[in-house]
Amino acid sequence: MKPIRLALVGLGKIARDQHLPAIAATPGIALVAVASRNARLDGVECFASVEELLAGVADVDAVALCTPPTPRRDQALAALAAGKHLLLEKPPGAAVSELAPLKTLAENRGRTLFAAWHSRFAPAVEPARAFLARHRARRVTIIWKEDVRVWHPGQDWIFEPGGLGVFDPGINALSILTTILPEPVFVVGAQLAFPANREAPIAAELELATGSGLPIHAAFDFRQSGEQIWSIAIETDAGSLVLSAGGARLSHDGQALVDEPEREYRGVYGRFVELIQTESCDVDIVPLGLVADAFMLGRRSIVEDFAW
Numbered sequence: 001m002k003p004i005r006l007a008l009v010g011l012g013k014i015a016r017d018q019h020l021p022a023i024a025a026t027p028g029i030a031l032v033a034v035a036s037r038n039a040r041l042d043g044v045e046c047f048a049s050v051e052e053l054l055a056g057v058a059d060v061d062a063v064a065l066c067t068p069p070t071p072r073r074d075q076a077l078a079a080l081a082a083g084k085h086l087l088l089e090k091p092p093g094a095a096v097s098e099l100a101p102l103k104t105l106a107e108n109r110g111r112t113l114f115a116a117w118h119s120r121f122a123p124a125v126e127p128a129r130a131f132l133a134r135h136r137a138r139r140v141t142i143i144w145k146e147d148v149r150v151w152h153p154g155q156d157w158i159f160e161p162g163g164l165g166v167f168d169p170g171i172n173a174l175s176i177l178t179t180i181l182p183e184p185v186f187v188v189g190a191q192l193a194f195p196a197n198r199e200a201p202i203a204a205e206l207e208l209a210t211g212s213g214l215p216i217h218a219a220f221d222f223r224q225s226g227e228q229i230w231s232i233a234i235e236t237d238a239g240s241l242v243l244s245a246g247g248a249r250l251s252h253d254g255q256a257l258v259d260e261p262e263r264e265y266r267g268v269y270g271r272f273v274e275l276i277q278t279e280s281c282d283v284d285i286v287p288l289g290l291v292a293d294a295f296m297l298g299r300r301s302i303v304e305d306f307a308w
């Protein structure tokens, strides 16, 4: 079978760190073009915008959008209207309501739309889900604390409206949480800390719950120095399950069950190829809805200015 001819839009940090190596390692898909306003890539056709790319290369089958969430809606509409399969980086949009029109357009055109939640492909996620299908969770504590200056250097978009602030990484924890728990989650309340000079929170505390009354607390912070923490601890009726390192590790009562190198984006591109081959869509907006609810229910505090 001919490989899927892929174009990548937004050649920034995640495109270079993860997408390019994962595409190269995935059978059935090949990168043929890039659109980025300021960056070029050797060996493929380069354009300044998705519109120029779509007009310039006729035989692109699929597009991966690696731009920040705010410009992504118009790029997605253009790619789907041109009949391309589409992969959206997380979060799938800057607003929850953007996704339904994209899904409708994809379905009407018979194309794949994939809202990729990369953290769901971390190696600890499926074993954690299987454990929690067998054992009852009693309490969940999420700690997702990283240094924004290390992981998102100079990315001013992250503190703009639609950039999600600390929910940009925090939504990864929510994407895992909503995969591993056997029942839906809702937001009870939130505390959001906004720097006085920015439009998005730099830290957040969330109270969440499930219909059966499982209490879930999440602490997200972009001001973390020293140890970087991406962990979900679940007290269960069969001991303590801890997912750490963003999902690369899993332990049960202190004993390691999983400890593997990061390989999430191999999973993302494997799934994208599978969805295209089976003419399917995968668009889960639940994690984005939880973030939106945190903004709707959150109490706001103003904290000191943020500068890079």
Ligand SMILES: NC(=O)c1ccc[n+]([C@@H]2O[C@H](COP(=O)([O-])OP(=O)(O)OC[C@H]3O[C@@H](n4cnc5c(N)ncnc54)[C@H](OP(=O)(O)O)[C@@H]3O)[C@@H](O)[C@H]2O)c1
Pocket (backbone or CB within 6 Å): 009, 010, 011, 012, 013, 014, 015, 035, 036, 037, 038, 039, 066, 067, 068, 069, 071, 089, 090, 091, 118, 151, 152, 155, 157, 168
């Ligand atoms: N950084 C991470 O660790 C990470 C991990 C997983 C997922 N993600 C997700 O991936 C997405 C991109 O993040 P990133 O870290 O790669 O950001 P980034 O380094 O800022 O790269 C995004 C690229 O998109 C282009 N771009 C920026 N603003 C644009 C605009 N208004 N219109 C069109 N193009 C624009 C820029 O390239 P040009 O200037 O050349 O156009 C930029 O280099 C985000 O949704 C983020 O949540 C990031």
